[in-house]
Amino acid sequence: VDNGAADRRPVDEHRPLIIAHRGASGYLPEHTLEAKALAYGQGADYLEQDVVATRDHQLLVLHDIYLERVTDVAALFPDRRRADGHYYVVDFELEAIRQLTVTERRRPDGRAALYPQRFPAETGRFRVVTLAEEIEFIQGLNRSTGRQVGLYPEIKEPQWHAEHGIDLGRLMLEQLASFGYAEEDDPVFVQCFDARELRRIREGLGSRLKLVQLVGRSRLERRGTLRATREYAQVLAPPYSRLVSARSRNAEPRPSVLAVSARQAGLLLHPYTFRREKLPPYAASLEDLLEVFLRDLRMDGVFCDFPDVAARVRDSCGPLPVASEAEGRRSPPTA
């Protein structure tokens, strides 16, 4: 890999970012260091961290606010189960979390793997990782490889954490700053579904990091909403299905109104989540799907469970010039 290439690339060339969704989670249990190492080696530009906090305010890289779908918590700590059936991270201290083994994600009923073709369930000795450990790991790899792979942390359920006396957003910013990430051009994107929390991060806590507004399937983003989002965030991250117009579902995909409006509002687009196991009618393979979004729809980044595939498709598209204003696109915004 010629690692100097990225630095010599003309600034006006469109080069979408490959964001490893929970690491190379298509191949190894999500959010383990093994999955992050693989994603790093497969050429991801950013590695994603979902961040939650323990009772003793330690930050962990885990997707859920509870533990049972990816660990053996039910076997080790059966009496820590709440009445609703969940084993919540906020009910555990880091010392107990250290004893857990991480496994491939199970279905909600806990009986089988969510993706049966992926890494075999209940296999291996994977561990829960703290955010600090993961940042050290990435910085270590950045040093040994000379590359500059970035962090893409998500503040998970800030309201839930606040109800348990934990200011997750503030703790995350402090931890990032302690590792040297505080400025807009540092290789970090901070993501959250909660718009109030992101606005607080920008305006209340004064963070200069790049912020990403995650949106779900249903929320309606009007043009005014998108302009308001641009006041605090640089990126909009919706499910990819929302960026394709409904009329084109079975024909050549065209950008949706949301895609065009977001661009006009000056937002970059990082859709989620590209995986082999679920494909829309207009794509015969994950490669096809990624080609539509990276080459035809010119996304600025993609969240993918298979970073090697995304990087390969991105590189096979060759250099793409930045689209013109007439196409409803602006230069990357600066805060």
Ligand code: CA
């Ligand atoms: Ca996430």
